[in-house]
Every structure is written in C-alpha cells, then in structure tokens.
Amino acid sequence: MNKKITELSLxxxxxxxxxxVETVLPNPVPFFRLGLANIVTIIxxxxxxxxxxxxxLFLRIILGSLVTGKIFTPLFIMSxxxxxxxxxxxxxxxxxFPEKVSLVGVSVAGASVHNxxxxxxxxxxxxxxxxxxxxxxxxxxxxxxxxALVGILTIYSLRIIGQKIKKY
Amino acid sequence: MFFSxxxxxxxRAFGNKILYAGDLIIILLILVAGLLxxxxxxxxxxxxxxxxxGEIKGVYNLNNQNEQTITIAGKKGPLxxxxxxxxxxxxxxxxxxxxxxxxxxxxxxxxxxxxxxxxVIISVxxxxxxxxxxxxx
Numbered sequence: 001m002n003k004k005i006t007e008l009s010l011x012x013x014x015x016x017x018x019x020x021v022e023t024v025l026p027n028p029v030p031f032f033r034l035g036l037a038n039i040v041t042i043i044x045x046x047x048x049x050x051x052x053x054x055x056x057l058f059l060r061i062i063l064g065s066l067v068t069g070k071i072f073t074p075l076f077i078m079s080x081x082x083x084x085x086x087x088x089x090x091x092x093x094x095x096x097f098p099e100k101v102s103l104v105g106v107s108v109a110g111a112s113v114h115n116x117x118x119x120x121x122x123x124x125x126x127x128x129x130x131x132x133x134x135x136x137x138x139x140x141x142x143x144x145x146x147x148a149l150v151g152i153l154t155i156y157s158l159r160i161i162g163q164k165i166k167k168y
Numbered sequence: 169m170f171f172s173x174x175x176x177x178x179x180r181a182f183g184n185k186i187l188y189a190g191d192l193i194i195i196l197l198i199l200v201a202g203l204l205x206x207x208x209x210x211x212x213x214x215x216x217x218x219x220x221x222g223e224i225k226g227v228y229n230l231n232n233q234n235e236q237t238i239t240i241a242g243k244k245g246p247l248x249x250x251x252x253x254x255x256x257x258x259x260x261x262x263x264x265x266x267x268x269x270x271x272x273x274x275x276x277x278x279x280x281x282x283x284x285x286x287x288v289i290i291s292v293x294x295x296x297x298x299x300x301x302x303x304x305x
Contacts, residue, residue, distance in 0.1 A: 100188055100190035101188055101191055102186050102190075103186070104186050104187060104191050105194045108198065109198075134278055136202070137202040137206040140201055140202035144199065
C-alpha cells in the first residue's frame, strides 16, 4: 500500500512538472504540445490499472492548472475533456489489443483523440468557426509524431522503472 | 544502443517490440482522417475581411462583378490585394519572402491568406460570424 502511494505520488509530481513546463514554454502554434505528461498516464495504466490512472490524471490537471494559474479557464476544461477521452481510448487499446498494438500505437491514438476532443470543445465553447476544420489536419499529423515520440519514451521509462523497482 | 539487441529488426528498440501491425493501422487511419479533413468540401465564401495587426481594416464583398484593387499599409509597407470573379489574392507585397503571393487565389469559406511580416490576415467567410475579442490560454 505504501509502495503504491509513493509511486503514484511520484508519478503525479512528474506529470505536473511536464504539464507545467509545456504550458509555460512558448508554443510556435497555439494549443500545440508534445504531450509528455501522457507518459505518466500510460505508465500508471500499465502498472496500477485504469482507476489509479484516472486519479493521477485528475490530480495532475487540477494541481497543474493551479500551478500555472489556468484553473477553470477554457484551457482547463479542454485539458479535462481531452485527457479523459484519451485515457479511455488508451485504456481500451491496452486492455483489448495487448498483442496487436504497442505503446507507440496507444500513445499516437491517445494524442490524436486528445487533440480532436480539445478542438471540438474549443469549437463549442468559444471559437465557433470553420477554422477548426482547417486546423484539425495539422493537429492530426503532428499528433502522429509527438505520439510516437511519447510512446517510445514510455516504453523506455517502463523498462527502467521495472529494473529499478526490483532492486528495492 | 538503440537497436543493439535485435540489429536487423527495425521494429524493435531497447529490446522491446515497438511496432505491431496494429500501430501502423492506427497511424494510417489518423493520416487518412487528416487528409479527409484537409480536403473537406467547403462552401464558397461571400465576404472578405482584411486585418492588419488584429484590427479590421476593411470588409469587402467577394462576389462583386467589378475588379477591385485594395492597397493596404502593412507593417513593412504596402500590400496590393485584388478581388475579382469571387476570388481574392495578393498581387504585390512588400515582404521579402512573398509567401502571401504564393498562397494564390482563395474563395472558400474559412480559407485565409496570411502575410506574417506585414501582420496582414485576409480571410474569406460566408457571413458575419460572431468573433471573440480575445482568447487567453
């Protein structure tokens, strides 16, 4: 039990750091992010199951938004919606296609669903314009690259965590 | 180090299999969806809005029969915008890379020409859309 709490808190903290750094760093394109915090979500799904991943995700978004001062802004709502949708998709892929889809595919699917839902929410909430459709392809193409990068990093991190944990 | 354990297998990294057929299917589906949205059929627009530095400098009717030439003062210098036969394009620009001229003629709802050095945005719309004042992220 203590081990679980320690690991989940540590992963949440890492997630908040990624979330904050990505929000604070200047973006070339609005909304565009690498999605490094997704590494944490996948690791928790893999190691501790989906319910703990939901817990870590919401803690990360709420605390991360508090840190960056964006709580209850449109960005916060978009993060919650996108994060939940991508969590569901990634969980389903991990659960039902474990031998057919690797973590790269899982993370690419998660990243693109995150982007689609985020843009949809932005469209409903405040932009209300056809520009959304013009931006969507760009987001889908970039999510393939960022998702693949995040997937490879996740595989590597899971392997390191697996080796380190055995020693204690 | 990257492919040390399985030298001839590009689908492996760090000794783990990282590419299954399923991954390729997911990536293909996303790329196809992206292409579909890229070529999403859009209606023709009717209104041209020209903005400089975020301020609206002029709203023009796209389907005007007469040829119109509008000269706009951008940040770097003048910009000549032509509207003819339901299309709008930049014919002359004071910017160095001339990307706005290369973007060609536009006429569909939601399309836009952007000249970044001059801070000029020319967009085509169907009708007046409600716009937000500012978005904070």
